[in-house]
Amino acid sequence: MGVRGVSALEAVQQGVIYGCVSLLGSVALTYESLSHTSGVFHFKTHHFFTSNSGQSRIFINNEWHDSVSGKVFSTYNPATGEKICDVQEADKADVDKAVQAARSAFSLDSVWRKMDASERGKLLFKLADLVERDRAYLATLESLDTGKPFLSSFFVDLQGTIKTFRYFAGWADKIHGSTIPTDGEYFTLTRHEPIGVCGQIVPWNFPLVMTAWKLGPALSCGNTVVLKPAEQTPLTCLYIGALIREAGFPPGVVNILPGYGPTAGAAIASHMGIDKVAFTGSTEVGKLIQEAAGKSNLKRVTLELGGKSPNIIFADADFELAVEQAHQGVFFNNGQCCTAGSRIFVEEPIYDEFVRRSVERARRRTVGNPFDPTAEQGPQVSVEQQRRVLELIQSGITEGAKLECGGKAPLSKGFFVEPTVFSDVQDHMRIAKEEIFGPVQQIMKFKTIEEVIERANNTEYGLAAAVFTTDLNKAMTVSAALQAGTVWINCYNALSCQCPFGGFKMSGNGRELGEIGLKEYTEVKTITMKMSGKKS
C-alpha cells in the first residue's frame, strides 16, 4: 500500500512529507495531521522533487531527462504563494526528442504496435491500480499544486482519473471495425487504426483528470503520446510518468514535457512529426493550436475550450436542489471549470427568493487552507488568475450589476477570492459574456421559455448547459433547443467517463470520453478486396 515504495521510505527518512505518510492511514487521520502541521510541505528541500531524482524532470522514453537548454521553472503552492520546487523546462528541442521517442515507439514492428489489444487494456488497468494505490499521495500533491481542497482532489479528481483509465482499458479490445456489403464483386472491411503520435496539452484546473482524459483513449487505441502539463501544475502529471513506467508501458509510448505554451506547447502544435493534437484550455489558445495544425501538417485537432454555460431555473423546479446545484455548478473548483454554470437564468416569480438563498449559500461557503477538511474553496491557481477575476468583478460593479456578496481578495497570503454573487446582471455586461474562471455567480431574470432559450444560446460558447424543472415537456424542449455539447437536467457537473463531453461552437471541436472519444484517436482504414466470381 501507499506511495511508491522507495519514495515513501525516503520521505519518512527525511521526515519531510509528513502529510503524505499520514495519508497512508485513514483519511480522517490525514486531515488532522495536515491541519496541525501547516507549512510542513517543504517539498523543495526534498530530493524527491529536485532535478536529480525524477519527478520534476522531463519524462522521455521511460527515463528522466534534464532540459536541453538547461532551464528550469518554479511551481508554487497557490495557498501560500511559496515555491514548491523547480521543474526542468521543456522547449522545442525537448519536444523533438520526445517526438522521436514516440515515433520510434509507434514504428511498425515496435512492441507497442505488435501488442495484443487486450494486453494494452491490461496495462491501462494496471495504471489505474497504481493510481489507486497512490491515491492519497496524488491527491495531496494535486491540492498542493492547484490549491483545490484535498477532499475534492481525493474524491473527485482521483476518482475520475482512476475510472477513466479503467473505462478506456475495457475498450482496448472492443474497437470494432465493420464489414460492409459493397456493391459489385468486392468485399470491404474497415480497421480502426491508431493515428500515430498524439500531442496533448492539458490545463491546470484538473491536471490529473485531464491527463487521464487524454491518455486513456489515446493509449486504448494504440497511439503514442507527447503530453505537456500546464506550467502551473506539472507535478501530478509527472508522477503519472513514474507510474506509466512501473505499469510496464514500453519506452516512448508516453512522454511528458513540463513547459510553457508559447514554447513547448507551440512546438507540439506545429510539429511535423506529430499526427494529432488534443488541447484543453482557453478558446484563444485553441484557435492558435488549430491554426498551427493547419499551417504545419494538417494534424488532426480536438479542442476542449472555454464556456459561459447557462443554467436555467424554472419556477416549477425543486427549489432547494436548484439553489444548491447552481451554487456548486459555478463555485466548484474555485470557479475554475470550463463547465462553470456562470449564467444563471431564473424565472421571474422565484427570482428574488433564488437570489436571497444563493447569497446566503455563498456566504456560508468556507474559504481556506485546501488541507483543512472544512474548506470548500481554496485559492485561485495563480496571482495572474486572481487579478483577472478581481478585475472582472470590478467591471461588473462598474457596469451596474448588483454585488450581493464577496468581491474581494480575503487574505493577504495566497491567491484567494471571496465567493461572489451578482444579481441584476444584464446580458451585455462583461461578467455575462466573458469566461471569468473564478468564484463569481451571475444571476439573471427571465420571463418566457422562448426568451431564455434565445438568451442562453446567445454566446460564442456552447460547452454545457443545465435546466431545472419538474415538467417533462419543458425539460425535453429546452434541452433539445440549447446549443451545448452537454445538457444536464436537474443536476450539474454530472460528468462521467462513459458519456461524451465537448463543445458546440467556439467551446471546442470533437468529443472526449465515451465510445465517441475513441473516434478522435483512430484513423479508419477501408480495405476493399476484389472478389473473383459470384458473391454469395
Place this chain on the structure above:
Amino acid sequence: MFDLKLHYGNSYLENSMFFCIFINNEWHTSIKGKKFPTINPATGVKICDVEEADKADVDEAVRAARAAGQRGSEWRQMDASSRGRLLHRLADLLERERAVLATLESMDTGKPFLHAFFVDLDGSIKTLRYYAGWTDKIHGKTMPVDENFVCFTKHEPVGVCGAIIPWNFPLLMFMWKIAPALACGNTVVIKPAEQTPLTALHTGALIKEAGFPPGVVNIVPGFGPTAGAAIGSHMNIDKVAFTGSTEVGQLIKAAAAKSNLKRVTLELGGKNPCIVFADSDLQSAVEETQKGAFFNQGQACTAASRVYVEEAVYDEFLRLSVERAKNIAIGDPLEPRTSHGPQINQHQFDKILELVASGKKEGATLECGGCAVEDRGLFIHPTIFSDVKDHMRIAKEEIFGPVQCIMKFKTQEEVIDRANGTQYGLTAAVFTRDIHRAMSVSAALEAGTVWVNCYNALHAQAPFGGYKMSGNGRELGEYALAEYTEVKAITLKLSERLTL
C-alpha cells in the same frame, strides 16, 4: 489418494465446501441427501463425492437468484462499472489459483495439465476480463422517431439465467456463460456437468471472495435429467443457455417452450469440415487439422472430424498425417510431456470404439490407431481413417473422440457441397494460399466460424456459435451481450415536436 495444497496452506480435500451446492454464497448439502462420485478418468479412481442437486435444490437456487436480481437489490443498484470491477477481481483470483484450478481440471477431465493451464485457464481469465470491460459500455440508442415523441432504448438484464455446461471444457464454459450474463447484470443458476463439477465449485468460493452479492451466482452440481431438466422447464428462470449435444439441446428448447418461453441459446454438436487445397502450406495444414481433430482427445464441439483434401496432395497429406499421429505422446495428464490423455468415461470410450468399428465395417481404411491403449483404462490411440465416404457413419456422426476422417475431393464446387451436406454448422476451415479461394469458400460454408489457414483460433472478442442444428445464438464478443439483455424502448410523448 490425490490432494492439493491451496494457496492458504490447507489441503483441498479437507475443504469439504468445494463438494457442496453453492447457493447465496453459502455451501449446502443436497435436500435429498444424495451424493455422486467424480472420478479421475486417467486412473479410474474416485476423487471425491459431491452433493447432488435435484429439482428442490434448483428451486432454492432460483429463489436466491430471483432475490439477488430483484428491483432495488444490491446487484441491480450497483453501478455498471462496479460490476466490471467485480468481474476483474474474479479474473485476478483465477489467476492467483491458476495452478490449483488447472490441476483440478486436469484430474477431473483427464486433459493434459499443460493444456488446462495454458488453454483452459488462459481462456477463462481472458473471457472474464473481456466482459469486465463491457459492463459500462452496453449502450442503448436514441431514435429520431416521427412526430412529437422522444424514443430511447435501455438494454436491461433478462433476469435469472440458467446455464448448463458440458464436461469437455468445464471451467472455460463456466466463464463463457457467467461472464456475459453478469456483465449485463443478470443472476445465474449454473449446472456443471456431473462428470466434472470440481473447478466450477472451486470458482464458487472465488465468486464469494471477489465480493459478488449472495445469490448472483448459484452452482448446482447434478445430472441432466434431474437438475438440468429442472432448469430447462423452470417457470422462474428467464433464460437458459446450454452447451452440449444436439439431442439434449432439442429437449432444452422444447422444455423452454412448454414452460415459460424462456429465451434459449444453444451451443451444440458439430461435424466440422476442413478443406485443404493443393496450393496450401501442406505441413501447416497437416498440423492444424490434426490438432483440430485430436485436441482435448477429440472431445470438442469444434473437432475437425472431416478433412477434405484436394486430390493432387491427398496421398502426401495422408502420409504426413499418419506419421504425425503416431508420434503423439499418450500418458499421465499431469506429466508435462503428455499431449493426449484419456476419454472422459466408459460410456464415451465405448461409443468411440463402436464408431471406429463401424468405420472399418463400412469400408474406410484404418491408417493408424483404432484401439484402446493396453492396460490404460480409458485411453484411445489417435486414429486416422482414409478413403472415408460421405455416407459412412464416421463421416456423419459426431464421434467426440480422437478420430480423424480424411476424404478426397476434386473441385471447389464439389467440396463446398459436401462440406455443407450435414445437419451441423458450427465451424469450418479452409487451407489455401489463394486469396480468392479463401474468400469465396469461407463465404460459401454454412458455419458460424470459418478459420482460414488456422484451426481452433477462438478468442473472447470474436463471436462463436452454430448455423443449423449446431445451435441458436452466439456466445463471446459483443454479440453475446444481445443474448443476455432485453431491449426496452421508452417512448415519451411531448406537448410539441422537438427541434432537430
